[in-house]
Amino acid sequence: MALGDFVAFFMFVRMVVQPFRVAGMIVNLFQRAAVASDRLHDVFDLEPEIQDNPQPSAPRMISGKIVLKNLCYQYPGSHAKVLHNISLDICKGETIAIMGRVGAGKTTLLKQLVRLIDPAPGSIYIDGIDVRDYPLAQLRVQVAMVPQDPFLFAQPLKDNLTYDDPNRTLDEIWQAAASADLKSTIESFPDQLNTLVGERGVTLSGGQKQRATLARGFIRHAPVLILDDCFSAVDTETEEHILSELKRLRQHQTTILVSHRVSTTRHADRIIVLDEGQILEMGSHDDLIIASGYYAELERVQREGAEDEAFAQARGAR
């Protein structure tokens, strides 16, 4: 063996050994990648549950007449029905208040109006057309819903208020803010509309968040506006102001709102009391008071305050 071969041999040994060391690492990496790719495929394989009808109705302006025909709903995997045979005609321009205990089916009903969950075919019509036949984009632009949970993005307030359409004018923004009683709050921030919301910026109180989401709903002037329990963290005084604004702004437009307070619902054209997925009572404030049912009992209890006897009667009336 020549000396040169010997030296070359020593140098080559490393090159021969290296691939085996790397191979060990690769096997490990390979296993992890296999798991990751399985999980990715699980996500890709999910079909969107709510999709546009392949033959959607032609684009049109919604006027705001809503008809529910025997609306039933049952969450997948659950045995109990959340809504039973709800039938209801809502006229254009009407203000409807929905009341009911936790779990009565209020939110489930509202979500179906904008197809956040899909109703059964032929159970919800807007302007005589099944909601399932509207292109989703069309439906959600014209039926504005403010959900229960006041979610704001970690972006400037302005971007949050104009989330549906970033091209809105400052005038529109301030008007919506004023209607939601948020104007003075915004004015108290040094950066006003450019105030960053969230951890890096200003932390808003529950009431302020709720008013911001209300403004986000008002700004859209949609033919149908749905407010899902949006006054819960707002004090009575502010609520009063917002409700009168609501009345003024939406005189000829349809509004549906959920509330626990009689002071809120009494302003509605019609009040619907839901209980265990069914309409228990329906009518104007005065009608329901005269009917002296559940609603009247609630009104009395909220007016007079706590008394064991009233509590018992409220139960009996159900």
Add this chain to the structure above:
Amino acid sequence: MQPNTPKRDYAMFDADISGAVLNLSLLRRLLHWLKPYKMSLFISGILVLVASTLQVLLPMIISLLAIDHILRGTADADTADFGLIELNTWLAQSLGWHPLLAACLLYGIVQIVSAITGHAHRMTLISAVIKGLRDLRLDLFTHLETRPSSFYDRVAVGRVMTRVVNDVEALFELLRGLGALIGEFVPFFVALTVMFAIDAELTLILLLVLPVLGVATYYFRSLTRHLFRQVRQTLSALNQNLQENLAGLQVVQLSDRQTYNLDRYTQINESNRDYELRSARVETFYGAFTDSLSHAAIGVIIWYAAGQVADLSMTLGEMVLFTQFIGMLFHPVVVLGEQTNILFRAMASGERIFQAMDWDEKIHEPLIPVKLPVRLAGEVRFNHVNFSYDVGTAVLKDVSFTIAPGEKLAIVGPTGSGKSTLIRLLSRFYDFADDQIYLDGLDLNHIHSHDLRRRVGVVLQDFHIFSGSIYDNIALGNPNISMDRAVQAAKTVNADAFIQNLPRGYDTVLTERGNNLSQGQRQLLAFARVLAADPEILVLDEATANIDTETELLIQEALLRLTQGRTSILIAHRLQTIQEADRVLVLQDGKVAEIGTHQELLDLQGLYYTLHNLQFQDYDD
């Protein structure tokens, strides 16, 4: 004792610290936490010296021993061989082996011992560092936990958490990186010494390459640092975008923003791809460059040594040794380049940690706290209280009133009138001047806050649930509150019924945000918590959230029992709470506007009358 509150710069907790300078005082401060483990660090230092010296011996076995001495018999007697040749001759003789076989054995032994000492070095170093950082993290937590709530009013919790979690982690990287650098530079100097001993001229020529490599590495690193930062920023923008889109999915769909958001995501995604590609390009180029440089150096060695070997001033083995040492000479520079980014980032982390450690805002406690009697009567007196959070804007102005023992006082007033501030002062979340608030005639500033908080029970609007069982959440770790006492308290405030209905009763574990409880249930649980602690004075900020009527009745009844015979201050939002109070205090713009019974104030037809009519007209007309 007028507390002297300096203007504090809370904004610095949001500021980005670049850490672009090597801060030695920072390292010195860090050493404080490593001091208890200096023995381990010392042993680790010895071990790294041994391991690196052995690493240098390995190529010498091949070149000087095997090639020069055994194969060619031309070993240069002047060249330092660390006694390798003698050791090998002895080994071969005592085993009766061929010297070449003995050299192989020697090589194996040195390799194994070097690997073992190297491993032991890393383990002792890392364990000392981990232990030191454990202590640091604990000290940091203790420090942050004892900051007053006024601190957390101003600083985002997420920012503070980053300091405890990420920044301490980054310091770990720093100390480990320093360890790695030592492991690189020790062989560097040993090899350099040997090389000088063999041929000073060639060594000097080779050293000329180092500045070239150093400058190239510097430029490469500043280029990649910029690119890596962009990669990180685009990545975190991607994360944030995704997180928001998923968390706010309902709003996204209701606002029909899917297309717009997808466009934004695409944009960020593409710029991320661009930066990734660019940094990959730079990275591969640098790899090729350093490889070429070391090959060029080998070329220089062979060209130079060819002449030397021919006239016998350098042996063949010495030439081979030089080529083997090239790696040891260049690698430290490459590693130094790799580590600098980590070092500087960790430097910034260290700075942030010490910034938090140095934050000395605290509630001033009395030097000699007064001893409180076993049971206070419960008289509370506000004596011309003036208070402002920031210099300038007064939140409370000359507020004076007295609550008799056992009295129930309702406080009403518009948002921002100073109601919550009254509560905060009474529970001493903030510092205020002496002679302002008295408890049974004792100045609040003379009572230690620990003693005070046992006597003043506070129910805030938002009931904080700790992860743990219902019982844990009632007792809050107070050993005096037995299960029986907790159940008794829950029964009194109407919470027992719903708790019994939970799957595991009082042992049901609550999630941190309490998602499994309704608003009303949380309120009842909060009552149970405060009742179980049985404070002499109750402070309650009534929740404004709407609760269904049945639960509302339970809450009102519970409140009645809770305040029975207990001095109570209630920030009231409900008419009934106000009517059941003994007196009502109306706050406006930080001043006491009116005080008296409900009926007295109505008769007065003042601010209370107006507020009352505005808020409760629906019920009273």
